Amino acid sequence: MSGEPKTAEQLAAEVKAAHEKSVNAVKAIAEEALGKAKSGEELSAKIKETADEALLKMNELTGQMTELEQKMARRGENDPEERKSLGQRFVESEDVKSWMESSPTSGKADLRVKADLTTLTTDADGSVGDGGAPTRLPGVQELAQRRMTVRDLLSQGRMDGNTIEYVQETGFNNNAAPVAEGATKPQSDIKLDLKSSSAKVIAHWMKASRQALDDVSVLRSMIDQRLIYGLSFAEENQLLNGDGTGQNLSGLVPNATAYSEAFAPTAGTAIDTMRLAMLQAALAEYPATGHVMNPTDWARIELTKDADGRYIIGNPQGTISPTLWGLPVVATQAMAVDKFLTGAFKLGAQIFDRWDARVEAGFVDKDFINNMVTLLAEERLALAVYRPEAFIYGDLGFVA
Structure with missing residues (x-):
């Protein structure tokens, strides 16, 4: 046809x-x-x-x-x-x-x-589509996790009881002077004050069935890791911003000294502000050991250019760790945008761990007969801020 x-x-x-x-x-x-x-x-x-x-x-x-x-x-x-x-x-x-x-x-x-x-x-x-089996990748693709950095800046310690007490020198009247032979020597005096910081508990929990824990091999380790990460996340915010009320730690920012420049530089920038904050700490006899700021602000500083369009802070192709005026820069979202904290972290404050971060499993109420397991993560710690003048807190000037 x-x-x-x-x-x-x-x-x-x-x-x-x-x-x-x-x-x-x-x-x-x-x-x-x-x-x-x-x-x-x-x-x-x-x-x-x-x-x-x-x-x-x-x-x-x-x-x-x-x-x-x-x-x-x-x-x-x-x-x-x-x-x-x-x-x-x-x-x-x-x-x-x-x-x-x-x-x-x-x-x-x-x-x-x-x-x-x-x-x-x-x-x-x-139609044979139902005969094909999908390819399942092993494990679970987890959510992004913030890198915790503030704890590493501070001195670490242990405590036995519920409260850390320490004596802080709050005043020193120095009358030392040259003295003539036979003359009365001048008298100096100091003032001491008793300070204390109590241990606070940071905790949260999840509930899972025993069948789920047995059948999904990675579930227990994933829950444990997530619970520990959650503690660290809350801890970092408390170390920086805890207001000391109720069960909150008394953090570094509420205890810090307000930024006050010793002089006004010509055409000042955020980079100048950080250098003057270091000067303020040094004049208080606590030379700074690091800076803390929001990642957005650190990016603004790194992108600062001179009149010829050249980057002031390093080479974009370089691999040098973040530093400013010779001190390490810790960029964390726990710090508010347009704010900074500069200080002598090792000398000015210390963390005291009462309970190390841990995860425990147990039965609550009818969990046993319902084949449920409660997974609890908690830690207990105190923060002692020895010298508020060792920490300088202020605005970078990016936001009006």
């Missing part, structure tokens, strides 16, 4: 037309036979043979049309992938071509259709 391949609809129409023609032929033979019977004529053998052939052809076309319609319903409209239509396959079949070209009066042409195997998951022939 020549020309464009016929669609399934066109082929179905042709088969239907042939079927109707065959039906009409059978009707004509039947009417002829009925007329002869009424007139008393006997039917000839030729009429009987013609009638048998017409009925056989009509039945064959009826079966082919029904089969074609069923296959079209199954394969046509619900198949999203592009493939050769059933009609195209029918008219291109060599068996069908031979049968149609022979002007058949008997027999039939078969089209055996095999389903294409696809990754579909629909209820259709050849």
